[in-house]
Amino acid sequence: xxxxxxxxxxxxxxxxxxxxxxxxxxxxxxxxxxxxxxxxxxxxxxxxxxxxxxxxxxxxxxxxxxxxxxxxxxxxxxxxxxxxxxxxxxxxxxxxxxxxxxxxxxxxxxxxxxxxxxxxxxxxxxxxxxxxxxxxxxxxxxxxxxxxxxxxxxxxxxxxxxxxxxxxxxxxxxxxxxxxxxxxxxxxxxxxxxxxxxxxxxxxxxxxxxxxxxxxxxxxxxxxxxxxxxxxxxxxxxxxxxxxxxxxxxxxxxxxxxxxxxxxxxxxxxxxxxxxxxxxxxxxxxxxxxxxxxxxxxxxxxxxxxxxxxxxxxxxxxxxxxxxxxxxxxxxxxxxxxxxxxxxxxxxxxxxxxxxxxxxx
Amino acid sequence: xxxxxxxxxxxxxxxxxxxxxxxxxxxxxxxxxxxxxxxxxxxxxxxxxxxxxxxxxxxxxxxxxxxxxxxxxxxxxxxxxxxxxxxxxxxxxxxxxxxxxxxxxxxxxxxxxxxxxxxxxxxxxxxxxxxxxxxxxxxxxxxxxxxxxxxxxxxxxxxxxxx
Numbered sequence: 001x002x003x004x005x006x007x008x009x010x011x012x013x014x015x016x017x018x019x020x021x022x023x024x025x026x027x028x029x030x031x032x033x034x035x036x037x038x039x040x041x042x043x044x045x046x047x048x049x050x051x052x053x054x055x056x057x058x059x060x061x062x063x064x065x066x067x068x069x070x071x072x073x074x075x076x077x078x079x080x081x082x083x084x085x086x087x088x089x090x091x092x093x094x095x096x097x098x099x100x101x102x103x104x105x106x107x108x109x110x111x112x113x114x115x116x117x118x119x120x121x122x123x124x125x126x127x128x129x130x131x132x133x134x135x136x137x138x139x140x141x142x143x144x145x146x147x148x149x150x151x152x153x154x155x156x157x158x159x160x161x162x163x164x165x166x167x168x169x170x171x172x173x174x175x176x177x178x179x180x181x182x183x184x185x186x187x188x189x190x191x192x193x194x195x196x197x198x199x200x201x202x203x204x205x206x207x208x209x210x211x212x213x214x215x216x217x218x219x220x221x222x223x224x225x226x227x228x229x230x231x232x233x234x235x236x237x238x239x240x241x242x243x244x245x246x247x248x249x250x251x252x253x254x255x256x257x258x259x260x261x262x263x264x265x266x267x268x269x270x271x272x273x274x275x276x277x278x279x280x281x282x283x284x285x286x287x288x289x290x291x292x293x294x295x296x297x298x299x300x301x302x303x304x305x306x307x308x309x310x311x312x313x314x315x316x317x318x319x320x321x322x323x324x325x326x327x328x329x330x331x332x333x334x335x336x337x338x339x340x341x342x343x344x345x346x347x348x349x350x351x352x353x354x355x356x357x358x359x360x361x
Numbered sequence: 362x363x364x365x366x367x368x369x370x371x372x373x374x375x376x377x378x379x380x381x382x383x384x385x386x387x388x389x390x391x392x393x394x395x396x397x398x399x400x401x402x403x404x405x406x407x408x409x410x411x412x413x414x415x416x417x418x419x420x421x422x423x424x425x426x427x428x429x430x431x432x433x434x435x436x437x438x439x440x441x442x443x444x445x446x447x448x449x450x451x452x453x454x455x456x457x458x459x460x461x462x463x464x465x466x467x468x469x470x471x472x473x474x475x476x477x478x479x480x481x482x483x484x485x486x487x488x489x490x491x492x493x494x495x496x497x498x499x500x501x502x503x504x505x506x507x508x509x510x511x512x513x514x515x516x517x518x519x520x521x522x523x524x
Contacts, residue, residue: 027504071508072504072505090504090505090508115505116505134502134505218495219495295436295477325475327500346500
């Protein structure tokens with residue numbers, strides 16, 4: 001299967017390399033690459049997490065983590081070191097699995113959310129974990145050297161179900177006005193059924209929501225920072241992707257504190273997706289943006305090189321219209337191998353794709 | 362979905378829902394695809410089989426619903442978009458959500474062709490209808506609701522065909 005760009009320009013292509021019946025008779029909700037890119041974890045409505053490894057050109061199941069949850073597993077996330085996997089479930093718990101020579105072992109179960117946990121993410125520092133839930137809250141957990149987890153903050157900023165959380169890729173958040181004033185803290189973003197994205201950081205030992213990104217007209221399902229952490233992509237039930245930026249260049253006459261980068265929407269991709277966009281992934285290696293859509297398609301966008309940084313434009317470089325037999329729920333770029341993309345769907349399958357960049361980019 | 366409704370109220374809801382669903386016969390013909398007139402009656406036919414396990418009533422007897430509509434649009438040569446809109450006269454928010462859930466589950470399972478489904482409830486009152494529509498069209502919320510054993514039991518009773 002090959003899919004080129006809509007107008008035939010450029011030489012972009014998305015080709016299928018492997019398809020797996022990962023969660024048969026069920027739906028696959030999410031896939032996540034291990035930090036080395038050697039393993040892919042998937043999770044689904046059959047309440048299990050599966051870990052897949054490469055065997056030649058194929059992917060084979062290396063572990064099934066079936067005993068951790070009583071309901072759907074919605075998302076999985078690998079720790080930075082690759083030794084732990086966290087799984088977020090509709091049973092209101094988050095399991096932490098440790099990789100052992102024999103497979104994976106559940107070392108702890110985090111409880112506290114009132115209902116379904118929708119997302120889990122490890123901070124780049126490795127010492128924090130964030131979870132979010134239909135109970136409208138975002139929880140931040142601290143983990144110590146003895147694998148003990150403690151909730152250090154419960155953030156109730158959203159007014160509805162929180163769908164996704166993602167950490168800023170850096171350990172420190174810089175300002176562009178005065179690079180010497182670096183905020184030595186981590187930044188967290190959350191996406192919600194309340195149509196907003198919120199950003200959080202630690203201020204004087206307490207986590208606070210410091211800004212709300214408004215603009216989407218319906219539920220925000222997914223988030224992805226670019227490699228440098230200067231931009232954030234969000235995708236929504238309103239069938240658009242929005243790109244938000246924290247740069248302040250080109251804003252004459254606006255008085256702001258030099259330690260307060262403000263985020264605003266610098267680009268909206270609309271008219272490409274015909275149904276809800278469930279996930280967006282921004283490749284750290286190539287800058288390509290992939291989307292997972294309820295119209296069964298996977299699309300890839302690349303930033304046009306001659307555009308101004310504050311007014312970027314993105315071109316659609318690949319469109320695989322029947323990537324899956326049903327809604328595509330997740331897309332994930334391999335962190336080590338440029339152009340390798342994994343996806344999963346309501347049809348229970350996981351697919352692997354090779355994205356060939358267009359020659360013009 | 363909230364679990365605050367008494368058993369008596371649930372039974373009343375079953376009755377009202379079945380009556381309304383039996384009425385779901387009005388539809389609009391959209392587009393020029395020759396297969397749509399064949400496919401279109403399928404959705405209402407399937408919906409009509411949703412029942413109250415104890416005793417069905419007719420629309421005329423209870424006059425529950427003012428109007429309903431089923432649209433079928435072609436997405437591509439093998440897939441159709443099915444849009445269902447209905448207006449229950451009983452302005453009961455939980456009933457409307459339950460109806461939406463049953464509709465979605467029943468059609469998902471029984472429509473014999475590849476489809477995408479949208480369900481809209483118009484209560485004729487003001488703010489709650491948007492909230493209900495957003496919930497019943499959020500597949501993650503629907504999936505989680507169906508993992509709630511109490512809710513699942515009720516929905517299964519409503520959508521299962523008699524032997």
